[in-house]
Amino acid sequence: MDQLDAFRAETRAWLEANCPAEMRKPFEDEEAERCWGGRNFKFFSEAQRVWLERMAARGWTAPDWPSDYGGGGLSKAQTIVLRQEMRALGCRSPLDSFGIWMLGPALLKYGSEAQKREHLPRIVRGEIRWCQGYSEPGAGSDLASLQTKAEDKGDHFLVNGQKVWTSYADKADWIFCLVRTDFQAKKHEGISFLLFDMTTPGVTTRPILLISGKSPFCETFFDDVKVPKDNLVGVENKGWEIAKYLLTHERDMIGGMGLVGGGRSLGEIAAQSIGLENGMLADPILRGDIARLEADTWAFQIAMERAGDLAKAKQAHPAYSSFLKYYGTELNKRRHELTMSALGADGLEWEGARSQDGEAARAWLRTKANSIEGGTSEVQLNIIAKRILDLPGA
């Protein structure tokens, strides 16, 4: 038995002993039952609290972060084994976190020692929930044209401006935020990366009602917000590099949503909803569409697997995440379009227990944001064209 096999056996035994039974069942109401942590988070159950506490104690909420900062200190291979074993036992994610998915990797690369020691362990333990202050009303795809201003006032920056599409800003404790610190420089060269507490005076948030009827995003306003100088990550006016690095992690996260299946396959959903004739879906043209979608989805999973292997072998192009983000989100939209077609009129109910308050329709509408947030599909295609294919122009 090699070391990785030994690690696998230990991991499985530990998970079996420590993952509460309730945390091994599929979600009933996923939105309500996910664990996001943070100062104001109310645990859905005692099992959820215990599961987070146990995983965080081992650093396994961020398994591949260094143990000096509270992470699990696992190698890439061990991290994969941990994920595989969690999947095999049906373990829920102990913690969903923009801190883990996005900010942490950027802090590890660009943060000061003090910043890493202050923030990373709290992220690992789920004590602080983070939000992302990137987009502004006038800076969407053209993110670098952002206008939120941070003035140097000696010992602090004075921040004024507005962010939009700030996911869960109303629930977050801290924000990582792009601000303009030099209005004379070219647009990419006057941006800085700041961290601050959402309870700082002058910060207000307002949820935005979306077409899904839900409000995962907010408008966030900064009115003379004082941010200590120590909260600048990296070098002043060099924040764009950090912003882009963090975006590659965000893209990996969103691209992976094309794979979130759990539950029943689309083929099964359609078979139950529409019925079979001679062993085949009774709507033959929809059957063809679904067969292609399912093939494309499986193929994309394998491409994601290869992306990981290419990265390990140092053969992956740095812009490869744009491919995964573009393809994964377009796939996820297609899946939900076809799910709505498969469910037909049953999928159109918006309220009531039978439809779980319009779960299918709301989820379908939610996916429309996938190819907008984190850089639109068109932006990803621009990046592939220029950085990978080296096509000429702009």
Place this chain on the structure above:
Amino acid sequence: MALVLTEEQNLLRDSARGFIADKAPVAHLRHLRDTRDATGFSRDLWREFADMGFAGVIAPEAQGGLGLGPVEAGVIMEEIGRNLTPSPFFATALVGASALKAAGGPRAEALLAKIASGDLLLALAVDEGAKHRPGAMTTQAQRSGNGFVLNGAKSFVVDGHAADLLLVAARLGDTVDVFMVDPKAAGVSVERTIMTDAHNAARVTLDNVALDADAALGAGERGAAILETALNVGRAGSAAELCGVGAEAFARTTAYLKERKQFGRLIGEFQALQHRAAHLYCELEIAQAVTLKALQALAAAPDKAGPLVSLAKARACAAADLAVREAVQMHGGIGMTDAVDIGLFMKRARVAQELFGDERFHADRLARLRGY
């Protein structure tokens, strides 16, 4: 297993890439086509394939082969695809050798040795109608005395006109088997069919062909499994070839986007073309990933690889098809000329898609496996 080539596989790829690009670039196909070559491939080149070890890539070392597997054969197929090389590699070294390896026994071993040395060409005859539908096969073998009598008609038999030995799939009672048939035997007629892509195929008719008892590769029992293995290896190999066809057509197209000027600009500056090229890049990356996964699965457990093989063939067909269509369109008028190679990639992709099942066949197969 990691979805990247091992060091040894990379070395093999480098060697195959250099060798095939040097000996059999697209000009080689043009020469065979334009001289109306009677064989349709170069026997001298096949001799060199044998010297390089490629002819025996999956034949066991004991039979003079390299003793490698589907992944290595796929690596060679991809280079064949990049260069549109007409070669017995697919029908003989890949499909034929896989059938013989699956059959096993001293006779198969003797034939594998001849494949490895470049002295035996095979052709698998399975298709009958316009489309690949092995389940609808009607060619019939009947027991007669100690042997069999074979009746039926086959089409799209790759290398059928050049093969020393035909491997004919036929029904036998309520199962199927694969029969070794001498193309010169009484009752066998072989008509070479010149195909759109100037590669080889044939129609084969079997009229009361008498066979000995040992002609059945599966001895009347294992034929279905042998056929399935040979088809699956062929499908994955064809997927690898399509990856090569698509990748090369794409490389030539992006190069063209960087040199062709209209309206005073390089056409690659136009976002309408950039986005289509970027999307195509994604499709080709996915086809590469899935094809390698299927080849690895075949190497690990051939009897369990069927679904992945179908996935690979489906995705490689779709990606290569998009690649050659975009290639012709983005080349514009020049892409319609015979003088430019792009059209040859489109023709090869069309033929290779039909070989052993197109995208729809394999998507349907996956849907059936999933119960809808």
